[in-house]
Amino acid sequence: MALLQGLSRPRRAVVALPLLVLLALPAAAHVLNTDLSKLSRTEIFWTYLQLGFTHIIPLGFDHILFIISLYILEPRLKPVLLQATAFTVAHSITLGLAMYGFIQPPSSIIEPIIALSILFVAIENIITDRLNPWRVAIVFGFGLVHGMGFASVLTGLGLPPKDYFGSLISFNVGVEVGQVTVILLCWALVGRWAANKSWYKQRVVIPVSVVIGLVAAYWTVERVFFA
Numbered sequence: 001m002a003l004l005q006g007l008s009r010p011r012r013a014v015v016a017l018p019l020l021v022l023l024a025l026p027a028a029a030h031v032l033n034t035d036l037s038k039l040s041r042t043e044i045f046w047t048y049l050q051l052g053f054t055h056i057i058p059l060g061f062d063h064i065l066f067i068i069s070l071y072i073l074e075p076r077l078k079p080v081l082l083q084a085t086a087f088t089v090a091h092s093i094t095l096g097l098a099m100y101g102f103i104q105p106p107s108s109i110i111e112p113i114i115a116l117s118i119l120f121v122a123i124e125n126i127i128t129d130r131l132n133p134w135r136v137a138i139v140f141g142f143g144l145v146h147g148m149g150f151a152s153v154l155t156g157l158g159l160p161p162k163d164y165f166g167s168l169i170s171f172n173v174g175v176e177v178g179q180v181t182v183i184l185l186c187w188a189l190v191g192r193w194a195a196n197k198s199w200y201k202q203r204v205v206i207p208v209s210v211v212i213g214l215v216a217a218y219w220t221v222e223r224v225f226f227a
Contacts, residue, residue: 041163048159048167052174055153057181062114062219063146065212067182069121070139072205074131075191077183083139084179090143091150092172098151099159099168105148114149115219117142122213125205150175 039047056063070087071080097103121142124135150171159167194200 039160041166044160044163044167045170048170049174049177051153051157052171052176053178053181054174055150055171056175056178060178062118062216063179064182065215066114066118066121066142066146067179068186069118069125069209069212071183071186071191072208073125073128075187075195075200077187077191079131080183081180083136084176084183086136086140087143087146088172088176088179090140091147091175094144094147095150095154095172096168098148099154103148105151107149107152110145110148110152112220112223113145114142115216115223117145119213119216119220122209122216125209126213129201 056067067084070083074080094103094105098105120138154168154171190204194204197203
């Protein structure tokens with residue numbers, strides 16, 4: 001960010017363009033090269049914990065951008081952790097319902113909505129100056145949708161019959177650890193030293209939100225018309 005501040009606007013655009021291209025690339029798929037029938041419950045727990053974490057870092061570009069969008073508007077840890085908690089509770093509900101077969105969300109609908117949720121938060125960051133109390137409810141609603149997206153990953157990987165519930169929980173824990181890691185990195189890189197600066201909105205919130213919004217808009221179009 002400090003590097004971008006020292007560049008002229010055209011050069012900033014040149015620097016930001018590769019980032020847009022990188023983030024717009026599709027994420028790599030999860031691969032599980034393990035015979036789960038031969039693993040103990042403890043080994044299964046750690047396997048799915050790692051799968052949950054890697055679903056956020058490094059594979060979950062869309063979820064990373066969503067968490068960054070939540071963070072930058074109000075770059076203190078307490079508000080964003082409250083939002084992250086609401087998000088986690090919500091995605092745990094729909095992920096569990098989907099994995100137990102109570103709901104069958106079509107990815108052709110869920111994936112564009114996930115992209116739109118990122119776009120929504122990015123636009124809100126640009127047009128508002130403060131964190132509104134109702135944002136927690138909005139984040140909870142988006143969490144319900146994101147949980148259905150997580151379900152598509154676990155459906156492809158499968159869950160071990162001998163510890164179905166435990167592996168589901170450990171995957172959720174891994175996702176949460178990944179989200180908290182993103183938040184702490186944002187705080188260390190930006191929030192810790194820039195949150196109270198008078199230029200924070202103009203130099204951090206708006207440029208970052210514009211980049212994220214452009215990526216999310218690209219994903220929305222791609223997932224609606226080309227998926």
